[in-house]
Amino acid sequence: MSPPSLLSSVRGHGDPAGDTGYAEHPPRMGFFTDTSLCIGCKACEVACKEWNRVPEDGLNFTGMSFDNTEGLSADTWRHVAFIEQRKPIAGSEANFQHTSANVIDLGLAPAPGTAPPAGTELDSDFRWLMASDVCKHCTDAACLDVCPTGALFRTEFGTVVVQEDICNGCGYCVPACPYGVIGKREEDGRVWKCTLCYDRLGQGQEPACAKACPTNSIQFGELDELRERASGRVEQLQQAGVLDARLYGHDPHDGVGGDGAFFLLLDEPEVYGLPPDPVATTRDLPRMWRNAAIAAVGLLGAVGASFAGHR
Amino acid sequence: MSRSEMTVNGRTGGRRRGRRGRRESMVGEAEFSSYYGRPVVKEPTWAPLDIAGYLFLGGLAGASSALAAGAELSARPGLARPLKLGAAGAISLSLLALVHDLGRPARFLNMLRVFKPTSPMSVGVWILTAYAPAAGAAALDELVPLGRLRPLGKLGTAGAALLGPAVASYTAVLISDTATPAWHEGHREMPFVFVGSAASAAAGLGLLGAPLAENAPARRLAVIGALAELAAVRLLERRVGIVAETYHRGRAGVLMRAAEALSLLGVAGAIRGGHRSRLAAALSGAALLAASACARFGIFEAGRASARDPKYTVKPQRERLRDEQP
Numbered sequence A: 001m002s003p004p005s006l007l008s009s010v011r012g013h014g015d016p017a018g019d020t021g022y023a024e025h026p027p028r029m030g031f032f033t034d035t036s037l038c039i040g041c042k043a044c045e046v047a048c049k050e051w052n053r054v055p056e057d058g059l060n061f062t063g064m065s066f067d068n069t070e071g072l073s074a075d076t077w078r079h080v081a082f083i084e085q086r087k088p089i090a091g092s093e094a095n096f097q098h099t100s101a102n103v104i105d106l107g108l109a110p111a112p113g114t115a116p117p118a119g120t121e122l123d124s125d126f127r128w129l130m131a132s133d134v135c136k137h138c139t140d141a142a143c144l145d146v147c148p149t150g151a152l153f154r155t156e157f158g159t160v161v162v163q164e165d166i167c168n169g170c171g172y173c174v175p176a177c178p179y180g181v182i183g184k185r186e187e188d189g190r191v192w193k194c195t196l197c198y199d200r201l202g203q204g205q206e207p208a209c210a211k212a213c214p215t216n217s218i219q220f221g222e223l224d225e226l227r228e229r230a231s232g233r234v235e236q237l238q239q240a241g242v243l244d245a246r247l248y249g250h251d252p253h254d255g256v257g258g259d260g261a262f263f264l265l266l267d268e269p270e271v272y273g274l275p276p277d278p279v280a281t282t283r284d285l286p287r288m289w290r291n292a293a294i295a296a297v298g299l300l301g302a303v304g305a306s307f308a309g310h311r
Numbered sequence B: 001m002s003r004s005e006m007t008v009n010g011r012t013g014g015r016r017r018g019r020r021g022r023r024e025s026m027v028g029e030a031e032f033s034s035y036y037g038r039p040v041v042k043e044p045t046w047a048p049l050d051i052a053g054y055l056f057l058g059g060l061a062g063a064s065s066a067l068a069a070g071a072e073l074s075a076r077p078g079l080a081r082p083l084k085l086g087a088a089g090a091i092s093l094s095l096l097a098l099v100h101d102l103g104r105p106a107r108f109l110n111m112l113r114v115f116k117p118t119s120p121m122s123v124g125v126w127i128l129t130a131y132a133p134a135a136g137a138a139a140l141d142e143l144v145p146l147g148r149l150r151p152l153g154k155l156g157t158a159g160a161a162l163l164g165p166a167v168a169s170y171t172a173v174l175i176s177d178t179a180t181p182a183w184h185e186g187h188r189e190m191p192f193v194f195v196g197s198a199a200s201a202a203a204g205l206g207l208l209g210a211p212l213a214e215n216a217p218a219r220r221l222a223v224i225g226a227l228a229e230l231a232a233v234r235l236l237e238r239r240v241g242i243v244a245e246t247y248h249r250g251r252a253g254v255l256m257r258a259a260e261a262l263s264l265l266g267v268a269g270a271i272r273g274g275h276r277s278r279l280a281a282a283l284s285g286a287a288l289l290a291a292s293a294c295a296r297f298g299i300f301e302a303g304r305a306s307a308r309d310p311k312y313t314v315k316p317q318r319e320r321l322r323d324e325q326p
Helices: A015-022 A043-052 A142-146 A198-202 A210-211 A223-239 A279-304 B019-025 B048-073 B078-102 B105-113 B121-143 B145-175 B188-208 B217-241 B241-248 B248-274 B276-310 B311-324
Strands: A028-032 A076-084 A127-134 A153-156 A161-164 A218-222 A247-248 A261-265
Touching: A015 A153, A028 A223, A043 A210, A076 A247, A076 B019, A127 A261, A127 A279, A142 A153, A142 A279, A161 B241, A210 A218, A218 A223, A223 A261, A223 B145, A279 B048, A279 B145, A279 B188, A279 B217, B019 B121, B048 B078, B048 B121, B048 B145, B048 B217, B048 B276, B078 B105, B078 B121, B078 B145, B078 B188, B105 B121, B121 B145, B145 B188, B188 B217, B188 B248, B188 B276, B217 B241, B217 B248, B217 B276, B241 B248, B241 B311, B248 B276, B276 B311
Parallel strands: A028 A261
Antiparallel strands: A028 A218, A076 A127, A153 A161, A247 A261
16 A cells, blocks of 8 residues: 555544544634525635635626636635525525525516516515535545645644646546636646645634625634534424535545535525535545556556467 | 435536526436535646647656667567657656646755655656656667667666556556546546556657657557557446546547547558558657647546536446445
């Protein structure tokens, strides 16, 4: 087997910093993003861009509700998703048929003087889901595993950060991430993503997005404590009749060993653009190497066989 | 709640074009949810010419080195020579393509500051670091009289022959060790597809460059390689489930079909005329080389297409969850 510090994905554990080799380290820090509290103000997006000096990446109009940010990328480290559904926000029944939960036709920007017909948009069976997405800082981080330069590393806080002075822009981490988080900044050539404000953490400060969040939808803290708080919150919401409430990325036994940044969602993960069952690709790596070795030996054998016989 | 009844935002099927008209045509396909049809995972940023080109050239080089050593051992200098020169040329172009594809080419050497078994790219760089000089020495031995350094040429030939198969097969792990559905879902079969493709490419080079009297091993390897590749691709397409669509549709579909046709053409030509007509041998060889290139670009394009459509990420994962919790 390979050195344990390198095979983060092949083992199950809850202490990535310790497993990486930090003898003494602070507790694992993370985010609990409670989307039931999100009001879609995008203060997190702005605070992140400002603090981390993330460049502007296009002012597009997408028509995707109030979301013109589109998704996480090299230049977007917090992304607020907007989902409009014909569905009541609270007291949601568990077996709701999503067939009717299509996007509301907002009839964007009616011509001046023409009011929309009364009642068309004032449907009480309407809910707006908003969720601030971010790098998950996985326990088993595929991006970190596949990085060939060591530019991606595990911090003492258990987070995953790119060293911009090491990254040579090979781009391997980009398709490796099961969440599609990390991206390449084309004009710069290197990859970039959320650092969980590594610089602020070092100074005992909370990350910029959490600091700016006006509703405490983004909660920063020790991961163990956040997980406890989250299970209490989901129970509270369930009892209040929000039967759709569920946690995402909180389970240390999931395909990435649990996320350092996890979520409370009000619908299936894929509705928010999140994978329903992400798995760190490196979990299958031992089998891949084995098959590659068999194939290589097979190739040698085939070449040898082609010299058997006459002429 | 029945999953097949789920639609959110009307973007079932994950396609933004003509989604209303598509609803009927999707009968029989289970529907799935997505965020406005946007991809879940990111498409590789690799340039097709650089990286698919490298998959082809690396395979060609690796298998050629192995075939060249066999040719040398069996006293077929006319077969060994084009293979050794071809391997050195192909691996040189490969290295150029790999460095060219970096966002910061000047930092290529940062690859050599670590060795990480969890990173197939890191492992690959170290394999290439050992293989490329060996292949170079083998080629040099063909080009100039090495005099007292002759044993280095022989050592290069032997070393390249042993490392070549690793060069040809590790690239399968390189692309499978991603969240790209068409690649990762096929991770069991991909190494066999790749070495099959590499073998038929090397056989093609041998048929193209060797005299008729010496090309018998190349003809045999063409048959073995092409059939192995064909079988492995079939197996892969059957095992990857819905993601197999990406190998059949669009640009990837055209390339994969072209690869299969060229491959069969090359094998037929090699069997029928490869031993008596120099032209037939050369044409068969060219067809096999083209087939291998088409297959690599096709696999590359299938990967890109599978990352672009959230269907290929969400549906297999949903099926997995359903199977785990009956």
